[in-house]
Amino acid sequence: MIHSLKWSDTERKIARSVFDAALQRELAETVLAFKALAADAGTAQQMWEVEEFLGRRRREIDSKYDYRYSQLIVVFAQLLREQRISAEDLRGLSDEKQRHIRSIAAL
Amino acid sequence: MIHSLKWSDTERKIARSVFDAALQRELAETVLAFKALAADAGTAQQMWEVEEFLGRRRREIDSKYDYRYSQLIVVFAQLLREQRISAEDLRGLSDEKQRHIRSIAAL
Numbered sequence: 294m295i296h297s298l299k300w301s302d303t304e305r306k307i308a309r310s311v312f313d314a315a316l317q318r319e320l321a322e323t324v325l326a327f328k329a330l331a332a333d334a335g336t337a338q339q340m341w342e343v344e345e346f347l348g349r350r351r352r353e354i355d356s357k358y359d360y361r362y363s364q365l366i367v368v369f370a371q372l373l374r375e376q377r378i379s380a381e382d383l384r385g386l387s388d389e390k391q392r393h394i395r396s397i398a399a400l
Numbered sequence: 401m402i403h404s405l406k407w408s409d410t411e412r413k414i415a416r417s418v419f420d421a422a423l424q425r426e427l428a429e430t431v432l433a434f435k436a437l438a439a440d441a442g443t444a445q446q447m448w449e450v451e452e453f454l455g456r457r458r459r460e461i462d463s464k465y466d467y468r469y470s471q472l473i474v475v476f477a478q479l480l481r482e483q484r485i486s487a488e489d490l491r492g493l494s495d496e497k498q499r500h501i502r503s504i505a506a507l
Contacts, residue, residue: 331438
């Protein structure tokens, strides 16, 4: 059901903009965390821990930011739950989509 | 032939010490290179480049530092070729082993 919703051109523009902004924010946070870890690393062991951190973050981000229209409702629900986006960011999407996103986010 | 050479207790001690010292030096170099790259990284793209650098270095180091007696002649030959160890470091190994190491290093 939610996987086959139709997205208008306006909705696609809004979705792309909200999606990209959330991704850029999460990447910027990750860069800051990475730089702090790297600055503190003084041993090979700590260096390999930074590698593990980066690999984990890359896998998480790759799997979370899936811009397929069949997945976007679930993606936005997760971002809303994590407070990476707000309900206001989604204004301009159809009421039906906003309702789906909010109810999945509340699960 | 070189894979089945016998290693005396004294040779094993020398080998272990030369091997560990070279590994620690290479790890310390890698930590410095990593910290310089990380300090310069300001974007997500540069952060992922650091992850690739670390993954590559880890694979290279894991495969180079193989402390099996069947492999040590070749390992020391590679370290000698890369000038990570010197011929003097290997004094105390049998003349035969030193000759094998030097001739493989020169290939």
